[in-house]
Amino acid sequence: MALPARVTDLLPYELLESIAETGSIGRCGRRHGVSQAENGRAPEDLLAAEIGRDRLLVLVATDHPWADRRGISVDELAPAPLITRERGSGTRAAVEEHLARLGHPLGGGEPALELTSSTAIKNAVTGRLGPAVLSSLAVTDELAGGRLRAVPVRGARLDRTLHAVWAPGRHLGDPARELLREIGTRAPP
Secondary structure (H helix, E strand, O other): OOOOOHHHOOOOOHHHHHHHOHHHHHHHHHHHHHHHOOOOOOOOOOOOEEEEEEEEEEOOOOOOOOOOOOOOHHHOOOOOOOOOOOOOOOOHHHHHHHHHOOOOOOOHHHOOOEEOOOHHHHHHHOOOOEEEEEEHHHHHHHHHHHOEEEEEEEEOOOOOEEEEEEEEOOOHHHHHHHHHHHOOOOOOO
16 A cells, blocks of 8 residues: 555655654654654554555665666675664664565665765765665655666565554544544544
8 A cells, every 4th residue: 555645745755754763753643643653663652553555765876886777686785885764763674674584684784874864865875875775755856857766676575564653542633633534544533
């Protein structure tokens, strides 16, 4: 299930990204009524509903050696020093889990560079500092404009589930209630 267009209208990716980092999911869901969580990791005291699936993409600069390849293997991706999100981010955790399941640690254990936003990572990749793995939702403009290339990984699908999370018993404002209605979840009164 992809994210319904209305969900991304209600919560643009930049907001989803900014509230999805470790620790802020719970704070945002408790304080503002509704938040977003990656990989099904909502704090135990919050309710959650699936809002969609997201594909993580291996991204390179247009002149990177992988840019014109039809794909790379997991054996090529795993030891590559990647530009990653900081420890604790949902995106990094998803990549680490996928590679670990396939028997490979991320980047041989250490990333080439750790950054705290998708925008910073996209800039580092276009600046030829190395490959990265980011949400397909975060790179639509860069891919359409030819500034980045997505490289398929043979034998692996880097997908994750996205969830809306909210505090039980909390009155939700109209935007949060509309979001939950849009994804087919009964909003609390």
